[in-house]
Amino acid sequence: MKTDIEISQAATMAPITEIANKVGFSPDSIEQYGQYKAKIPFETIKAKDSEPSGKLILVTSINPTPAGEGKSTVSIGLADGLNRIGAKTSLALREPSLGPVMGVKGGATGGGYAQVVPMEDINLHFTGDMHAITTANNALSALIDNHMQQGNALQIDARRVIWKRVVDLNDRALRQIVVGLGGPMQGVPREDGFDITVASEIMAILCLADSIHDLKRRLGAIVIGYTYQKEPITVSDLQVEGALALLLKDALKPNLVQTLEGTPAFVHGGPFANIAHGCNSVMATKLALHASEFVVTEAGFGADLGAEKFLDIKVPVLGKAPDAIVIVATIRALKMHGGLPKNELAQEDIASLKEGYANLQRHIRNMQRYQIPVVVALNEFVTDTEAEFQTLVDLCQADQVEIRRCAVWAQGGAGGEELAQAIVEITAGNGTTNYQRLYQDDASIEEKTAAIVKKIYGGKQVTFSQKATKQIQSFKQYGWDELPICMAKTQYSFSDDPTKLGAPTDFDVTIREFVPKLGAGFLVALTGDVMTMPGLPKRPAALNMDVTDDGQAIGLF
Structure with missing residues (x-):
């Protein structure tokens, strides 16, 4: 079997x-980046605003495991499948981060015969969006340090600067650093650190802004730190939101590429779902909705993270809830959630499959809580047996949820037609869903956090560290308590312990700290030991990568 990049390069x-x-x-309404990529200018987007919206399909999954789930691959194959059965469809996906690409997770362009292309361009530098976000983030850092060096008129307390620098790589050595060393001419010494670019608030802002005007408003609202009197300081206090917006003006424009089967794909924005809100940009999703009958989009990691944030953070900004939710699962991953070791996943094991189904079952019930139709997509592997498949069908039917096989990795859009037909049937008619948000804005910070932990994760209660408790009191004084909560949590478990697979119960989730993201419009709640700057594995994927003398990529998955 060809590798993903070999399939991509042969297309x-x-x-x-x-x-x-x-x-x-x-052709004259797009900005071409070579022969196979383009950005959509603002005037073209505005011209589409008056057109009716299509139907929105959100693809999510069970909690990820080393066994593989294939959420992006299913999203791409489903879009191709919808087009094959006559439903005009486009994709709205996130851009890959170089951190996972060079690390262990891989890219974000799908796999097998369900890919977006040009694969190597998208996985590497693409149209420069990640670099623009990195530059804008670090320009703000430089401006903060310069302000303190040049008299510090705002009385910024160097001990309370919360804005970090970023780089779009996994680099654990940069998590905690000291800047400004070397004497008075080199700046004000202070502790600092790096996050990965996709964890930057500027990434979240880019994905939630709906115009240049909104971008500048959101940038101005960023809290960069506090004064000696512990009062918050924003970018608008520094008066640099215009300069930051200037660096981001082209990155804000959605990117257009294609799948292997020629389905239009708007690939734009890339926040992680375990440390940010994990969704493609609002501008790209809206544009796709105005241009298509169906739009397939995905939210990062499992439904406890990406889908919850899509539904509670993105939907209120987007102004449209999904018309259906697809939950991707594999028999291999469910058996692993049921306790079967990774090296035994190829063998039939009905008992572990039934045990692991509890993970899928909780995700199903969580998504049904939002009053949106749900269908399970079984991403097939060659090791699946008919007995295992029938067991999963019986379990889903007992929970009154549709399940469809999906073979898009091997067959492309043809392997997604069965799932596509189910989506068309489930969303038939012109009615809207009875979407219900998990919590309301006027709920307290404690109530919102508890709603996520108890209703989505299945936890017993939330505990707050002393620091988090003090922050809640301060945030209420500032009027920040009406913002939604963006949970930063391990993707591997419903709990904040990555080793607790399946559907754990009777656990507490500890909030160790909050990070205000006023520009993005949410409060990040840090749980467990989740980090905003990943590290590389013992054997990074980069060790397999190379380039030929004629410039062709090698080893990129």
């Missing part, structure tokens, strides 16, 4: 002007 791509035409864009 014959259509000129991006042909892909643009499928969603109603003329």
Whole structure:
């Protein structure tokens, strides 16, 4: 079997002007980045605003395991499958981060015969969005340090600067650093640190802003630290939101590429779902909705993280709830959630499958809580047996949820037609869903956090560290308590302990600290030992990568 990059490089791509035409864009209404990539300018986006919206399909999954789930692959194959059965469909996906690409997780362009292309471009530097976000973030850091060096008129307390620098790589050595050493001419010494670019608030802002004006408003609201009197200081106090917006003006424009089967794909924005809100940009999703009958989008990691944040953070900004939710599962991963070791997953094991189903079952019930139709997509592996498949069908039917096989990795869109047909049937008619948010804005910080932990994670209660408790009191005084909560939590478990697989119960979740993200419009709650700067594994994927003398990528999955 060919590798993903070999399949991608062997594909014959259509000129991006042909892909643009499928969603109603003329060649002179897009900004081409070479032959196969384009950005959509603001005037083209504005021209689409008056057109009716299509139906939105959110793809999520069970908690990820080393056995693999394939959420992005299913999203791409489903979109291709919908187009194959005559439903005009486009994709709205996130951009990959170089951290996972060079690390262990891999890229974010799908796999097998369900990919977005050009695969190596998208997984590497693409159209430069990640670099623009990195530059804007670090420009703000430089401006903060310069302000303190040049008289510190705002009385910024160097001990209370919460804005960090970023780099789009996994680099644990940069988690905690000291800047400004070397004497008076080199700046004000203080502790600092790096996050990965996709954890930057500027990434979240880019993905939630709906215009340049909104981008500047959100940038101005960023809290960068506190004064000696413990009062918050924002970017607007520094008067640099315009300069930051200038660096981001092109990155804000959605990117257009294609799948192997020529489905238009708006790939834009890339916040992680375990430390941010994990969704493609609002601008790209809205644009796709105005240009298509169906839009397939995905939210990062499992439904306890990405989908919850999509539904409670993104939907109120987007102004449209999904018309259906697809939960991706594999028999291999469910058996692992049921306690079967990774090296035994190829053998039939009905008992561990039934035990692991508890993980999928909780995700199903969580998504049904939002009053949106749910369908399970079984991403097939060659090791699956008919007995295991029938067991899973029986379990889903007992929970009154549809389940469909999906073989898009091996068959492309043809392997997604069964799932696509189910989506068309589930979303038939012009009615809207009875979407219900998990909590309301006027609930307290404690109530919102408890709602997520108890109703979504299945936990017993929330405990707050002394620091988090003091922060809650301060946030109430500042009027920040009406913001939604963005939980930073391990993706591997419903709990804050990554070793607790399946569907654990009777556990507490500890909030060790809050980070205000006023520009993004939410409060990040840090749990467990989740980190905003990952580290590389013992054998990074980068060790397998190379480039030929004629510039062709090698070993990129």
